[in-house]
Amino acid sequence: MSGLTDDAPGGSRPALARAVAAEPGKFAAAYWGKAPLLSRAGELAGPDGFADLLSPDAVDELLSRRGLRTPFLRVAQQGKVLPATRFTGGGGAGAEISDQVQDDQVMQLYAGGATLVLQGLHRLWPPLIDYARQLGAELRRPLQVNAYLTPPGSQGFSTHYDTHDVFVLQVDGTKRWRLHAPVLPDPLEKQAWGGRADEVSATAQGEPDMDVVLAPGDALYLPRGWLHSAEAQGTRSLHLTFGVRALTRYAVVEELLTLAADDARLRATLPYAMDVSDPDAIEPELTETVEALREWLNTVEPAEVAARLRARDWPSARPEPVSPLAQLDFAAALTAGDEVRAREGLRWQLNEDGPDHVALRLVDRTMRFPSYCAPALRAALAGAAVRVADLPLDDDADRLVLARRLLKEALVVPAR
Numbered sequence: 001m002s003g004l005t006d007d008a009p010g011g012s013r014p015a016l017a018r019a020v021a022a023e024p025g026k027f028a029a030a031y032w033g034k035a036p037l038l039s040r041a042g043e044l045a046g047p048d049g050f051a052d053l054l055s056p057d058a059v060d061e062l063l064s065r066r067g068l069r070t071p072f073l074r075v076a077q078q079g080k081v082l083p084a085t086r087f088t089g090g091g092g093a094g095a096e097i098s099d100q101v102q103d104d105q106v107m108q109l110y111a112g113g114a115t116l117v118l119q120g121l122h123r124l125w126p127p128l129i130d131y132a133r134q135l136g137a138e139l140r141r142p143l144q145v146n147a148y149l150t151p152p153g154s155q156g157f158s159t160h161y162d163t164h165d166v167f168v169l170q171v172d173g174t175k176r177w178r179l180h181a182p183v184l185p186d187p188l189e190k191q192a193w194g195g196r197a198d199e200v201s202a203t204a205q206g207e208p209d210m211d212v213v214l215a216p217g218d219a220l221y222l223p224r225g226w227l228h229s230a231e232a233q234g235t236r237s238l239h240l241t242f243g244v245r246a247l248t249r250y251a252v253v254e255e256l257l258t259l260a261a262d263d264a265r266l267r268a269t270l271p272y273a274m275d276v277s278d279p280d281a282i283e284p285e286l287t288e289t290v291e292a293l294r295e296w297l298n299t300v301e302p303a304e305v306a307a308r309l310r311a312r313d314w315p316s317a318r319p320e321p322v323s324p325l326a327q328l329d330f331a332a333a334l335t336a337g338d339e340v341r342a343r344e345g346l347r348w349q350l351n352e353d354g355p356d357h358v359a360l361r362l363v364d365r366t367m368r369f370p371s372y373c374a375p376a377l378r379a380a381l382a383g384a385a386v387r388v389a390d391l392p393l394d395d396d397a398d399r400l401v402l403a404r405r406l407l408k409e410a411l412v413v414p415a416r
Contacts, residue, residue: 017045041217115156142316182225385415
């Protein structure tokens, strides 16, 4: 059994409903990875707008009072990223660093027309830490959050495409977005737009497929590969982007090739002194290699591929933060009447491990438990709050031992 402590695909999507107006099934079928979707503020669920996630006041706090360092801030002007030395310096007494953001320098650059890009806000700003985790759990994909603060009438970056899907949430001001269909559909991470800069530039000269102005509370979904440029209108613009890393069939191919190293025919040495520039010499070897690969592929078990994909995918997303001191205090004082719940976003898989044990696989480790603990582990990690006394074990002493271990391993948290 495996699980995430979030709602399953196809179920309720409260976080997604803040970013897209379409019902989840329609969004998955008609838009996900296929086409842009514009959602106006009045169509979206949740609070009125996105100021609860980030606001201009919050940007000021991040820039001036949070000890921000690179690479959590980028500054762009006229389509180019400025060197960090233009806006960073020493942290002052007791801080032996040289890359702390200098708010006065940032202010001067912004006043001169530069766009500020706050990066990695899913690790920095509490409201976005929580919302990003919820949205990522619903999509079952890792994501990152950036904020773009653009002066009036300015454009931070020229027309380009991203190699990840993007949800744009307009927080403050207005911004005009021009979208063009991909010059390379579904680009991989190693197929960045810079390698097709001329084609991108030429396409951008044509009539856009979508030309829209986002106002506060509006949202825009962009699949990877769609060309886009954005320009602030009469006032400054602040928007959030949630970049969602794609899991592709190419990733499956990469893992298959790694597994193929177990096949002796595919590890065989090519003929002695073969001229690798001669197609006629390569042809019989290619034929035999393809045949060997085809035969080997017919033996691959889905469980092997799933294990490889799990190993590359799970570490990309983090579960909810824990409060270390409060967590340990709670564990030390734990009683059978207390409630715990699984840490949101926790990735886990529970399997048999011999006749007497089960193995709990996590992102960074595997834990073994007696097999009789399996029902209690499933109950504790299912997501809902559970009283320690209700864990399916024989007595309170065993329940407390298990619950304390799960608390100390940061797999569950107090259900408060």
